[in-house]
Amino acid sequence: MNRYIMALDQGTTSSRCIIFDKGGNICAMAQKEFSQIYQRPGWVEHNPKEIWSSQLAVAAEAMAMLGVEAQQISGIGITNQRETTIVWDKNTGEPVYNAIVWQCRRTSDKIEELKKHGLYEIIRQKTGLIPDAYFSASKIAWILENVPGCRERAWAGELLFGTVDTWLIWNLTKGAVHITDYTNASRTMLFDIHKLCWDKEIADYFNIPMIMLPKVCASSRIYGYTDSTALGEGIPIAGAAGDQQAALFGQCCFEPGEVKNTYGTGCFMLMHTGKEAITSKAGLLTTMAACTGSQAEYALEGSVFVAGAAVQWLRDGMRMISSAPKSQEYATQVEDTAGMYMVPAFAGMGAPYWNQYARGTVVGITRGCTKEHFVRAALESIAYQTADVLEAMEKDSGMELKSLKVDGGASANDFLMQFQADIVNTQVRRPECIETTALGAAYLAGLATGYWRDKNEIRQNWQMAAQFDPGMGNEEREKLLKGWHRAVKCALAWAQE
Numbered sequence: 001m002n003r004y005i006m007a008l009d010q011g012t013t014s015s016r017c018i019i020f021d022k023g024g025n026i027c028a029m030a031q032k033e034f035s036q037i038y039q040r041p042g043w044v045e046h047n048p049k050e051i052w053s054s055q056l057a058v059a060a061e062a063m064a065m066l067g068v069e070a071q072q073i074s075g076i077g078i079t080n081q082r083e084t085t086i087v088w089d090k091n092t093g094e095p096v097y098n099a100i101v102w103q104c105r106r107t108s109d110k111i112e113e114l115k116k117h118g119l120y121e122i123i124r125q126k127t128g129l130i131p132d133a134y135f136s137a138s139k140i141a142w143i144l145e146n147v148p149g150c151r152e153r154a155w156a157g158e159l160l161f162g163t164v165d166t167w168l169i170w171n172l173t174k175g176a177v178h179i180t181d182y183t184n185a186s187r188t189m190l191f192d193i194h195k196l197c198w199d200k201e202i203a204d205y206f207n208i209p210m211i212m213l214p215k216v217c218a219s220s221r222i223y224g225y226t227d228s229t230a231l232g233e234g235i236p237i238a239g240a241a242g243d244q245q246a247a248l249f250g251q252c253c254f255e256p257g258e259v260k261n262t263y264g265t266g267c268f269m270l271m272h273t274g275k276e277a278i279t280s281k282a283g284l285l286t287t288m289a290a291c292t293g294s295q296a297e298y299a300l301e302g303s304v305f306v307a308g309a310a311v312q313w314l315r316d317g318m319r320m321i322s323s324a325p326k327s328q329e330y331a332t333q334v335e336d337t338a339g340m341y342m343v344p345a346f347a348g349m350g351a352p353y354w355n356q357y358a359r360g361t362v363v364g365i366t367r368g369c370t371k372e373h374f375v376r377a378a379l380e381s382i383a384y385q386t387a388d389v390l391e392a393m394e395k396d397s398g399m400e401l402k403s404l405k406v407d408g409g410a411s412a413n414d415f416l417m418q419f420q421a422d423i424v425n426t427q428v429r430r431p432e433c434i435e436t437t438a439l440g441a442a443y444l445a446g447l448a449t450g451y452w453r454d455k456n457e458i459r460q461n462w463q464m465a466a467q468f469d470p471g472m473g474n475e476e477r478e479k480l481l482k483g484w485h486r487a488v489k490c491a492l493a494w495a496q497e
Contacts, residue, residue: 001071001072002021002068002072003072003073003074003451004019004020004021004027004066004068004072004073004074005019005020005073005074005075005076005077005442005445005446005449005451006018006019006020006059006062006063006073006075006076006077006235006442006445007019007020007076007077007078007079007438007439007441007442007445008055008059008076008077008078008079008168008441009079009080009243009435009437009438009441010051010055010078010079010080010081010164010165010168011080011081011243011264011265012081012084012101012102012103012264012265012266013033013034013036013265013312014031014032014033014034014054015031015032015034015051015054015055015057015058016029016030016031016032016058016438017029017030017031017055017058017059017061017062018062018435018438018439018442019062019063019066019068019073020438020439020442022451022452023461024433024439024442024443024458024461024462025433026433026435027066028062028063028065028066029062029435030057030058030059030061030062030065031058032054032057032058034046034047034050034051034054035047035050037098040106042104042105042106042108042347043104043105043106044100044101044103044104044347045098045099045100045101045104046084046098046099046101047098047099048086048088048095048098048099048167049095051099051164051167051168052167052168052171055168056171056230056231059231060231063231069232070226070231070232070233070234070235071232071234073231073235074236074445074446074449074451075222075235075236075237075238075239075445075446075448075449075451076172076226076235076236076237076238076239076445077238077239077240077241077246077438077440077441077442077443077444077445077446078165078168078169078237078239078240078241078441079165079240079241079242079243079246079437079438079440079441080163080164080165080168080184080240080242080243081101081102081164081243082102082163082164082183082184082187082242082243082244083102083134083135083136083139083163083187083188084099084100084101084102084136084163084164085099085100085136085139085140085143085161085163086099086161086162086163086164086166086167087140087143087144087147087150087154087159087160087161087212088159088160088162088167088170089153089158089159089160090157090158090159090160090175091158093170093171093175096143096147096150096153096159097143097146097147097150099164099167100139100142100143102134103134103265103305103347104133104139104347105133105347105348105356106133106142107133107138107139107141107142108133108348108356108357110133110138110141110142111131111132111133111138111356114131114138114205115131117205119131119202119205122201122202123189123202124279125279126192126193126194126199126201126202127186127189127190127191127192127193127199127202128186128193128277128279128285128286128287128298129186129187129189129285129286129287130283130285130354131189132354132356133348133356134303134305134350134356135187135188135189136161136163136187136188136189136190137188137189137190137202137206137208138189138206140161140206140208140212141206141207141208144207144208151207154208154209154211154212155209155211157209157211159212160178160212160214161208161212161213161214162178162180162214163180163184163187163188163242165180165181165184165240165241165242166178166179166180166184166214169223169224169237169240171230172224172226172227172230172231172237173223173224173225173226173227173237174227174229174230176224176227177223177224177237178214178215179214179215179216179217179223179224179240180214180215180216180240181216181217181218181219181240181241181290182196182216182217182218182219182288182290182291182296183219183240183241183242183245183246183287183288183289183290184240184241184242185198185214185216185288186287186288187242187287189202190202190203190206190208190213191216193277193286193287193288193296193298194277196216196296197216198210198213198216218291218292218293218294219239219240219241219245219249219290219291219292219444220238220239220290220291220292220444220445220447220448221238221239221448222236222237222238222448222449223237223238223240224236224237225237236445236448236449237445238444238445238446238448238449239441239442239443239444239445239446239447239448240441240444241290241440241441241444243262243264243268243437244262244268244270244301244437245270245287245288245289245290245299245440246290246436246437246438246440246441246444247260247262247268247270247407247408247436247437247440248260248270248272248289248290248299248440249289249290249440249443249444250407250433250435250436250437250438250439250440250441250442250443251405251407251431251436251440251462252455252458252459252461252462253270253272253405254272254455254459255272255274256272256273256274256276257271257272257273257397257399258271258272258405259271259272259393259401259404259405260404260405260406260407260436261386261404261405261406261407262406262407262408262411262436262437263307263308263382263406263407263408263409263410263411263416264307264308264408264409264410264437265306265307265308265309265312266303266304266305266306266307266308266309266350267303267304267307267308267382267385267386267389267408268301268302268303268304269301269302269304269386269389269390269393270287270289270299270300270301271299271300271301271393271397272289272297272298272299273289273298273299273300273397274297274298275295275296275297275298276298277298278298278300278396278397280300280392280396281395281396282352282391282392282393282395282396283302283351283352283353283354283392284300284301284302284351284352284389284392284393284396285300285301285302285303285351286298286299286300286301287299287300287301290440290444292444292447292448292455300393300396300397301351302350302351302352302388302389302390302392302393303350303351304350304351304382304385304386304389305345305346305347305348305349305350306344306345306346306347306360307344307382307385307410308324308382308408308409308410309344309346310342310344310346310378310381310382311324311327311378311379311410312324313344313346313378314327314374314375314378318374320371320374320375321375324409324410325412325413327375327378327379327413327415328379328413328414328415328416330371330372330375330376331372331375331376331379331415331416332415333372334370334372334373334376336376337364337373337376337377337380338364338366338368338369338373339364339366339483340362340363340364340365340366340369340373340374340377341362341363341364341377341380341381341384341483341484341486341487342360342361342362342374342377342378342380342381342487343358343360343361343362343363343381343487343488343490343491344360344378344381345358345359345360345361345491346359346360349488349491349492351388351389351392352388352389352391352392353388353488353492355492355495357494357495358491358492358494358495359491359494359495360491361487361490361491361494362374362377363486363487363490364483364487379413379415379416379419380419380423382410382416382420383416383419383420383423383424384423384480384481384484386420386424387420387423387424387481387484390404390424390426401426402426402427403426403427403428403429404420404424404426404427404428404429405429405430405431406420406428406429406430406434407430407431407434407435407436407437408434408436408437409434411430411434412434414466414468417430417466417468418468418471420468421468421469421470421471422470422471422472422477423472423477423480423481424470425470425472425474425477426470427467427468427469427470428467428468429464429466429467429468430464430465430466430467430468431462431463431464431465432463432464432465433463434465443458
């Protein structure tokens with residue numbers, strides 16, 4: 001009887017299930033998009049029940065495609081959109097409000113207040129994060145303040161909080177397990193990454209009862225087993241990690257100094273720093289890496305809020321392209337952007353700028369600009385933002401990168417990958433399997449259940465599909481980057497009164 005590992009990959013715009021074999025090969029994959037809810041400008045929500053039902057549906061579909069039963073699945077690994085916040089009734093399982101998505105900016109003012117109260121440095125030191133509306137803490141506080149009766153119910157122990165991994169595990173086990181892993185906890189702005197526990201001082205500031213918060217443990221261990229109502233009885237749920245840390249693990253970046261960049265809705269670069277939590281001086285986050293034992297491991301992270309989402313916007317909002325892959329075709333029809341730059345700060349700017357009020361800006365438009373120039377500028381903006389993060393990472397770590405491992409949907413775009421190599425003057429390496437987020441979750445679950453023996457066995461699965469070598473001259477590179485940084489100044493100036 002063939003055995004497999006299942007990865008549930010719960011992203012910002014879709015739920016996916018991928019079933020892998022021992023070689024790390026994809027045996028079955030199912031995907032389902034779900035609704036994006038925009039009640040007001042800057043607000044982003046999801047329906048938690050739709051997240052759960054879509055995730056369950058694709059898991060059942062993938063199993064049916066492969067023709068496997070529950071007993072053939074050695075373990076389930078979960079990876080998820082991080083920071084997205086769900087609060088639900090402990091007894092009924094009913095969410096008290098929609099999930100508030102990581103992109104949502106409704107709590108920006110709360111973060112400004114926090115700075116005035118002198119909590120900025122305390123949060124920075126304890127959590128490794130730069131205080132921002134991006135993280136979960138202010139989102140939980142908003143739900144407790146704005147949904148009638150929630151504050152009282154939370155203090156009475158009737159409500160639970162979870163990031164999306166916690167919500168899925170709770171539903172898969174039919175409410176038996178309320179748990180998260182270090183990586184997801186480290187993105188809430190409530191978790192002390194040095195002491196490895198929830199921080200009472202920060203929770204008290206936000207008036208969040210500690211009783212709401214899930215148990216926290218390593219990313220690779222058996223958390224519980226699926227209930228008979230979900231996928232069949234007794235499948236071990238054995239791995240969990242936030243999407244970016246899962247991708248770091250899936251790219252086999254296990255050693256200090258190894259780096260990956262994921263091109264998804266946002267763009268996220270992580271450098272493994274081993275057992276040391278490096279405090280950034282250049283606007284990066286110190287976060288936890290997925291660990292397989294009790295010993296904590298850390299990473300430096302640069303978060304770009306809008307990457308693939310800019311291409312989605314061209315497709316859905318502006319109707320300039322019919323599909324995301326078409327962006328490559330249009331971008332290569334022109335030699336350059338005709339001096340135009342797009343700064344896709346739709347939800348503020350992340351690393352290394354951290355300005356939550358910056359807004360999307362297009363500069364340098366002339367009468368000669370066409371749709372093709374617009375599309376090319378959107379793709380180039382992804383590479384420019386990555387270049388800013390990479391420069392900050394090299395400053396903080398004191399290491400010059402020799403190559404960059406890439407993954408995520410937009411890494412399939414050869415134009416973008418070549419421009420990325422050119423603009424950072426570094427070799428870009430794309431693996432055979434670009435689904436490294438799901439693969440990382442699968443590896444974490446497979447190590448906990450003995451499906452894979454150790455990290456060395458996993459490392460042998462990594463195969464390179466394409467390599468992009470830099471070919472741009474220094475003068476041209478510097479000129480393009482100078483133009484980009486002028487464009488960024490325009491986006492940041494918009495935030496000023």
